[in-house]
Amino acid sequence: MQVAKVLDCKGKCCPEPILDIKxxxxxxxxxxxxEMQATxxxxxADMASWAKRxxxxxxxxxxxxxxYTFYVKKK
Amino acid sequence: MSEERPKRIAIIALNGTMDQAYPPLILASAAVAMDMEAAIFFSFYGLEIIKKNSNLKVSPIANPAAPAPVGNFRVPNIVGMLPGMTDIATLMMKSWMDKAGVASYQKLLEMCIKSGVRMIGCQMTMDVMGVKKEDFVDGIEIGGAATFLDYAADSDISLAF
Structure with a gap:
């Protein structure tokens, strides 16, 4: 998979990973x-809700x- | 989602302790990250959250769930009345938060402002408590009940803390 950007959210907790992916x-x-990495x-659960919204x-x-690694495709 | 208008959350923040500063700031910043609109109306002690160089604390008084100074030992609530206990409870909470990697409430406040959360200081309680607009960080607007209600009337979620 071609990744345009890697986002390191390891060590951060709610709500920062969501703010960072935005x-x-x-x-x-x-x-x-x-590609977003989080611990x-x-x-x-939050990434699933964020993506749905x-x-x-x-x-x-x-x-x-x-x-946890998420590959998020921008709409 | 393809809606006519974005979902909207309207929050009232009434308290000026560190732990109670988090929920409004977290929810508002997360809402904007989820393509929603958000506003926080700061009133009474909640005005402390948006002051420049604020230093909010955790209260051990009337808070039986306050951080324990020694291990898991639950101190009798009356001990919270002793001088210095508020600072100790605050330090304990900060150390837990650092360990968990939680952003400071100041950082979340900055993120709320930067991301376009409407931050409204309550004029009436500012007058009552002698708070001036210059006491606040930049990016705060001033308003009253009608300002909040006008926003909240078109909101999908309304919460008070």
Missing amino acids: TAMGEVKSGDVV DAGSV TGNTIVEQKQDGTV
Whole structure:
């Protein structure tokens, strides 16, 4: 997957990952994918809600130990 | 989502303790990040949240869930009355928050302003408590009940803290 931007939210917790992904979306073009890494376990539910509300798509997500990675495609 | 207008949240912040500054600031900043509109109406002690160089504290008084100074030992609530206990409770909370990676309320305040949350200081309580607009950080507008109600009348979520 081609990633336009990597966003490191590790160590941050609610609401910062959501604020950061919003900012990152403003810095890429429609159709671009942003890779976001977070350690906040709450971000799994929060990212899903955020994507539903904003119309962006989480095309893939994975968990590696305590790190959650989301690939978000800008609408 | 394709709606006619964005979803909207209207919040009233009435309290000036550190822990109670978080919910309005978190919800408003997160709302904007979710493409919603948000406003916070700061009244009474909530005005403390938007003051320049504010230093909000956690109150151990009338708060049986206040941070315990030693381990998990729950001190009798009356101990919270002793001099210095407010500072200790505040330090405990700050250290927990640092450990968890929580942003400071000052940073969230800045993010709210930067992201376009409408921040409204209540004129009436400013007058009551001798607070001037210059006492606030930049980006605060001043208004009254009608200002808030005009905004809240078209909101989807209304909350008071």
